[in-house]
Amino acid sequence: MHLYIKNMVCNRCINVVEQELQKLQIGSCKVTLGEVETSEVLPKEKIEQLEKNLQVYGFELLDNSKxxxxxxxxxxxxxxxxxxxxxxxxxxxxxxxxxxxxxxxxxxxxxxxxxxxxxxxxxxxxxxxxxxxxxxxxxxxxxxxxxxxxxxxxxxxxxxxxxxxxxxxxxxxxxxxxxxxxxxxx
Missing domain, CATH: 1.10.10.60 (Homeodomain-like)
Structure with a gap:
């Protein structure tokens, strides 16, 4: 599963996202600039919680393909x-x-x-x-x-x-x- 994150532009951003993923016990993730790749499909509730947690840091999950x-x-x-x-x-x-x-x-x-x-x-x-x-x-x-x-x-x-x-x-x-x-x- 791929998640795309707006405003994720540096290595510190990657660290913040990794920490938030760990807090939510979302494992087996590859985090790169603007993107999170997980080996599992995440339930809607975890995605919503991740989105809420990331907004505190100015990040935004993107759902529009454009x-x-x-x-x-x-x-x-x-x-x-x-x-x-x-x-x-x-x-x-x-x-x-x-x-x-x-x-x-x-x-x-x-x-x-x-x-x-x-x-x-x-x-x-x-x-x-x-x-x-x-x-x-x-x-x-x-x-x-x-x-x-x-x-x-x-x-x-x-x-x-x-x-x-x-x-x-x-x-x-x-x-x-x-x-x-x-x-x-x-």
């Missing part, structure tokens, strides 16, 4: 942008199509219809949040950040950063952390 697909798209993008360590010079339309076994044009129009923004805009917003994180950590040069996130140049990264945030990366570095957003708030 909404589940949107959440999968978001989780793939988040995984690629925030957790992949090598250079992200990948074609996201190909990654999404192959991962979800759907035509990219369908995924793109569905995402825009439901979310009110394009997949590309969502991807850019995620990348900019990652850039903010890396700037604040101050461990990589802007050139290294640009490479890691698949930008063709520092100028391209800086231009996109300024378009989204209103600040240059250098100015952002000065004003710092109070300008970051949580992943589920993007």
């Amino acid at each position: 909404q589940q697909l949107i959440e999968k798209i978001k989780n793939i993008i988040i995984q690629q942008v925030h957790y992949k360590q090598d250079g992200n010079n990948l074609n996201f339309s190909d990654i999404l199509s192959k991962s979800l076994h759907k035509d990219y044009s369908y995924l793109s129009s569905l995402f825009s219809e439901v979310e009110g923004i394009t997949i590309e805009k969502y991807l850019i917003n995620q990348k900019i949040e990652k850039v903010k994180e890396l700037i604040i950590y101050d461990e990589l040069s802007l050139s290294e950040i640009a490479y890691q996130l698949g930008y063709s140049s520092i100028a391209h990264l800086s231009s996109q950063f300024k378009k989204v945030t209103g600040l240059t990366p250098t100015h952002f570095k000065k004003v710092g952390q109070n300008k970051r957003k949580p992943l589920d708030g993007i």
Whole structure:
């Protein structure tokens, strides 16, 4: 049985969901970003209790197949942008199509219809949040950040950063952390 969970975007989220599953004595589960796979079919009462418990943390069980697909798209993008360590010079339309076994044009129009923004805009917003994180950590040069996130140049990264945030990366570095957003708030 598969359960899909909205706003489950990081490893801490996975830990919270695992703890809630344990509290309800739901065993044999594989928990990944946005998804719980159980080896057993859960009774309606346990699903309802799990949903109630997860709402306290801002999570939501998804029952609509379109909404589940949107959440999968978001989780793939988040995984690629925030957790992949090598250079992200990948074609996201190909990654999404192959991962979800759907035509990219369908995924793109569905995402825009439901979310009110394009997949590309969502991807850019995620990348900019990652850039903010890396700037604040101050461990990589802007050139290294640009490479890691698949930008063709520092100028391209800086231009996109300024378009989204209103600040240059250098100015952002000065004003710092109070300008970051949580992943589920993007």
